[in-house]
Amino acid sequence: MDRLLLTVQILLGALGIVGVTAAAPSSAPEHALRFAAGLLLTVLVARASPRRVIRLSPAAYVTMLVLLAAVLVIGVSPAGSDSKRWILLGPIALQPSEFMKVTVIAYLTAFFYNHLGNWQIWRPMLVIGLAAGLIVAEPDVSTALFLFALAFAIMMAAGTTILRLVSISTAAALIAVLIAGPYLSQFHYLQRRIQGFADLWGGQHNTATTSYQAYAARLALSKAGVTGLGAGEPVQVPEADTDMVAIAVGQSLGVVGIAALVVLFAVLVGRGLRIAASLSGPGSLLAAGASAYIGGQASLNLLVAAGLLPITGVPLPFVSYGLNSMLSVSIAIGFIHSAYRQARSEGAAL
Numbered sequence: 001m002d003r004l005l006l007t008v009q010i011l012l013g014a015l016g017i018v019g020v021t022a023a024a025p026s027s028a029p030e031h032a033l034r035f036a037a038g039l040l041l042t043v044l045v046a047r048a049s050p051r052r053v054i055r056l057s058p059a060a061y062v063t064m065l066v067l068l069a070a071v072l073v074i075g076v077s078p079a080g081s082d083s084k085r086w087i088l089l090g091p092i093a094l095q096p097s098e099f100m101k102v103t104v105i106a107y108l109t110a111f112f113y114n115h116l117g118n119w120q121i122w123r124p125m126l127v128i129g130l131a132a133g134l135i136v137a138e139p140d141v142s143t144a145l146f147l148f149a150l151a152f153a154i155m156m157a158a159g160t161t162i163l164r165l166v167s168i169s170t171a172a173a174l175i176a177v178l179i180a181g182p183y184l185s186q187f188h189y190l191q192r193r194i195q196g197f198a199d200l201w202g203g204q205h206n207t208a209t210t211s212y213q214a215y216a217a218r219l220a221l222s223k224a225g226v227t228g229l230g231a232g233e234p235v236q237v238p239e240a241d242t243d244m245v246a247i248a249v250g251q252s253l254g255v256v257g258i259a260a261l262v263v264l265f266a267v268l269v270g271r272g273l274r275i276a277a278s279l280s281g282p283g284s285l286l287a288a289g290a291s292a293y294i295g296g297q298a299s300l301n302l303l304v305a306a307g308l309l310p311i312t313g314v315p316l317p318f319v320s321y322g323l324n325s326m327l328s329v330s331i332a333i334g335f336i337h338s339a340y341r342q343a344r345s346e347g348a349a350l
Contacts (some may be wrong), residue, residue: 001116050282243314
């Protein structure tokens with residue numbers, strides 16, 4: 001395994017424990033155990049070769065697709081929400097949309113590797129469109145859009161032409177709309193998020209309602225200063241242990257903490273792309289796709305925390321409290337480690 005990537009993952013986990021401790025002290029021990037479980041999963045995935053990963057990807061994709069469809073029928077919602085994103089499996093609440101991200105990375109890697117440019121657009125079109133449509137129907141538009149962007153990044157890394165990129169993206173979007181059409185009435189929450197974002201940067205007339213979370217996050221960071229208020233200070237921001245965990249880290253450690261998050265994610269993505277560039281074949285696309293996943297999701301989360309994007313509900317990789325996201329990104333970084341092992345075996349310069 002790559003020592004630099006492993007070190008970054010551990011440091012991000014440590015910052016996550018700091019943030020969760022500040023936001024929800026009672027959840028900190030459980031979060032630490034979840035991070036340890038994710039680290040173990042990373043080690044297991046890293047031991048699999050890239051070719052073994054892509055051999056398993058079709059079965060994984062079909063399984064996740066079935067689970068996404070099941071969510072619409074037997075899915076459960078958190079208190080105060082109309083969205084159905086989880087399936088209860090005993091004591092575990094499984095969120096298939098999180099695992100679909102790594103599944104799409106592996107499946108598209110398998111597809112482009114096996115077909116070597118001689119392929120029709122209908123297969124990736126269906127793979128992306130069906131997954132995104134079922135996720136939109138939950139409704140979870142931000143995750144569906146992120147899945148689109150992730151697939152787009154993988155296709156670009158695979159050398160797909162602009163014409164095919166546009167064709168696949170357009171057709172996949174139409175499929176997603178057709179699937180999600182009956183659920184369009186559920187999308188009123190998007191309007192509230194956009195209104196809250198506009199109010200934050202406008203007259204700030206609704207800071208007690210639609211823009212409360214973003215406004216509270218801005219206040220928390222302004223009070224933290226350069227070195228923060230310390231880990232013992234409670235965080236008065238909704239979802240500060242999950243989607244807004246960067247605010248909890250920032251309040252505890254100040255600008256230093258936020259800068260550490262940015263630097264660590266930059267190092268992780270840079271290392272992942274360097275490993276991808278040193279290879280050809282499935283290992284290269286796996287590493288590139290996993291880097292795009294972790295880096296893209298981290299960027300979205302941090303931009304939302306800074307008030308530069310509307311609230312999306314996207315967790316911060318390795319840092320946010322939440323089992324499904326933790327395991328998903330742990331699998332993703334395992335893909336990069338797997339590619340690293342292949343690069344080392346081939347004598348690539350790293």
